[in-house]
Amino acid sequence: MRIVLFGPPGAGKGTQASLLSEKYGAAHISTGDILREAVANKTEVGLKAKSYMDKGELVPDEVVIAIAKGKLGSIGEQGFILDGFPRTIAQAKALDEALAEIGRPLDAVVNLQVDEEELVRRLSGRRVCPGCGEPYHIDSKRPEIEGKCDRCSTEVVQRADDQPEAISNRLSVYENQTSPLLGYYESNGLLMSIPAAGSIEEILGRIAVSLQSKI
């Protein structure tokens, strides 16, 4: 299986990527992880990426592409789920070329779709323990003692990122960045849009059914 997974913040993309990786035995390749890995291994492109990250700048396309290609080249027959890459049309085209070279094109591009209202509800309900990092949610995972972390009793907080204004900003950034990519993959006939409301298992089931004809 060779797929790209898209989904806005709060759509459960990371969770679905892990479950798909387990179910199909494909590598879960998250851009954040492979960038950190390349930086930690001090590879040539890793050091280049680090010089941008240290300045708080976006890592340029050609560096991200080089790191992603290196990773894809190393996983062989196993298949992959790309998460967070490609992020631009230039990256998408470079990915197509790299996969064409090795004769293993993408099978599908999965786009998790969730109403904005639901995303805001999910994201604004998040709480986190600043002491140990344990995540909570006011609907689905409340601490046993109101407002106190189960593990270390620190008072749980809402991240600045999960305040309503920051959420609508994150969602519009995502939308602006992703819509050209969705258009690109729609014109290639690879795009599958999956309603991502309901339980984690229901969503996984919908993705699996849609992938049946593709892989």
Ligand SMILES: [Zn+2]
């Ligand atoms: Zn804690």
